[in-house]
Amino acid sequence: MNVKQHTIKFPVTVSGVGLHTGKEVNMTFRPAPENHGYKFQRVDLPGSPLIDADVDNVTDTSRGTTLSQNDASVSTVEHVLAALMGCEVDNVLIELDGPETPIMDGSSVVFVESIEKAGRKEQKADREYYTLPQNVHYAEPDRKVEMVAMPQDDYRVTVMVDYNSQVLGSQHASIMHISEFNKEIASSRTFCFLHELEMLLNHNLIRGGDLNNAIVVVDKEVSEEELGRLAKLFKREKISVAKEGILNNIRLRHQNEPARHKLLDVVGDLALVGVPLKAHIMAARPGHAANVAFARKIKALIKKDRTKKKIPNYNPAEKPLYDVNQIMGMLPHRPPFLLIDKILEMSNMHVVGLKNVTMNEGFFQGHFPGNPVMPGVLQVEAMAQTGGILVLNTVPDPHNYWTYFLKIDNTRFRDMVFPGDTLVIRCDLLAPIRRGICQMKGVAYVGERIVMESEMMAQIVRKKDV
Template sequence: MNVKQRTLSSPVTVSGVGLHTGAKVSMTFKPAPENHGYKFQRIDLPGSPIIDADVDNVTDTSRGTTLEQNGGSVSTIEHVLAALVGSEVDNVLIELDGPEAPIMDGSSIMFLDAIDTAGIIEQAADREYFSINQNIHYAEGDRKVEMVAMPSDDYRLTVMVDYNSPVLGTQHANITHISEFRKEIASCRTFCFLHELEMLLKHNLIKGGDLNNAIVVVDKEVNDDELGHLAKLFNRDKIAVAKEGILNNISLRHQNEPARHKLLDVIGDLALAGMPLKAHIMAARPGHAANVAFARKIKALIKKERRGKTIPVYNTSAKPIYDVNQIMARLPHRPPFLLVDKVMELSETHVVGIKNVTMNEPFFVGHFPGSPVMPGVLQIEALAQTGGILVLNTVPDPENYLTYFMKVENARFKEKVVPGDTLILRCDLLAPIRRGIAQMKGTIIVGDKIVCESEMMAQIARRPNA
């Protein structure tokens, strides 16, 4: 049974302050249509720009993950995305009136609670997963970061952190299915070391920071004066160091809460790959920069697989509809300018032809001698001739007509065409033929790659004296 996409039953709003900007912000999760995905919308900016939750839009990972698109940006989005993935919600528009998602308590639990309040409904479309079918590796030697995605029937994650800290030590966290996120991961808060906190405060980089939204690990000797100074900064009467080696502002929700929060960040950042995953993710010492780089590798594989799915496979050895002699009965072109060898498919709206490129083509004599490449203009001509067969198929006596090409637009040459290549030449009508004018999309495929694309316009006319 296929799993259906899901969205919210109704809008729901959460409010708070941004960790780094200190700006007050209200954020509304709104239902969205099928295949919408996750999108942010800055309703406080002119034009209310929409920002796709896409790894290609990441502009900064220094203190959280920042996206920018269409003149708008939004920061610290990883906890929001983790809550959506953990809730197994596929389509949401997230409106906010500030530059940064609210930090709340430093975890995803308040976002998850809001999603529960809104409710979740199934949609008609099936959810499409990206299944990892081979190991994908990522490493940063200088930071000792390692990440790998391995094949799995579910979305599993294992995270290890090791900061050479006597307080934290080495910690592990894992979930075996995304349904465990709510109970095991969602409430785990962000953390920082005391020396990092002091540096951030000194440079005014956590204007919305509060001791209620982070675990502070005490990684150095600290005296009463320093603790008193911190208490004053955060409007506390007194701050001390708890027996676990953290500031006593909060109690740990799990003994390995820092490792669990790193797992939360991995889930949020990998959502930027653009699809729900079926994989076992293992990460050692991950951070936002590594997570985003890993998401880019995964997205590249998604794009490659989608390209493969959209490129049809043709049996070039099958019996053709027209052989070269039948083609010459319809087209006026003759060797060496005839650039279609046979026609494999022909309907009212599309045609598929074949051209075998050999070393004895006359254009190779003077075009890049020593490094033969089929000229792009002749690739377009091969498409034009193939399209001509499609257009001539619309009249009862094609031998009495010619096709004249009127316009070529948006031609793109993506790969070289060299001797030995077999060109699959496909042309599709973009609109019905009217008054003898045809608009077509042409595509040339070699193997599993599209090498050329173009839009063309042609006019059919009777031959002189026909």
């Protein structure tokens, strides 16, 4: 039985202080539709820009993970994303009225409690897992960082930390299934060494920092004068060093709480690959920069596998869904500007078209004579005509409509197309067709080679309305 996607039942708000800015921020989790994933929205900025929780949008990992998109950014996202993963919620819109998420107590537990309060709502679409086809490795030898993801039937995470510290020593933490996260990991707070805290304070980099939202590991001899200065800075009567080698402001929730928090960060950062994984993640001395670099390697593998799965299988002996005469019954284009010969397959969400590129094409007479290459602009036009068939298929009388371009984005020409090539074009909808407007992503292939890809928007208009 397939596992379904989930969102939350109703909105829930968490308010607190941003660790680095020290500013109050309100963060609201809102239900989201199927296949929405995790998106942040800066409601304090003009236009309320969206920021996808995608590893491609990571712009900084120096003191947490920062995402940037659409001229907006949001920082310290890892604890929020880890909570969503732990609660096994797939689709949520996260509204913020500031540039970073609230730090709360330095863990994910408040976010988990809020999401559990909102409740999970099952959706119709199946959850899409990614099962690794092979081991994925990442290493930073100079920092002794090693990470590996291995194929597994569920999601397991094992973390080891060793900071050359007599206080911390070597620590391990693990979960055998993501369902263990909320109980075993979510409450584990971030930690830092005393010398790091002093540096951050001296540079005014943790304006929202408080001794209640971090474990401070004392890794050096500390004078009473220094402890007094810290007490004054954090508005405490007195601060001392506990027998565990940490400042006595808080008690450890787990003997290996630092290792558990590093596991929390791994879960949060790896959420940026965009799909839940079926893998065993093993990480030695991980940090945000390594987590993100590792996530990028996994996402590249996912993208490669998805591309292979979507490569159309063309059999010249099979009868096409539409031949050229049927295509001309739908499109107003005619030779030499009719640039597709067959429609091979079509559903409500995608279409596959074909163009046989021959030396008899009129454009070869003037485009690079002596070195015939199909013009990129005509590849885009062939893709648009293929997508036009998809949107025209939604009306009963397609011959009574014109198709017009509204926008072309992110077009890339990856390889050349020559006479004798068979150009196969697949277009997938990026959003449902509404009011005759179609948003789609197209990929053009010659064999298994991707030669061109583009995102485009088109609209069909009834002829009498023009």
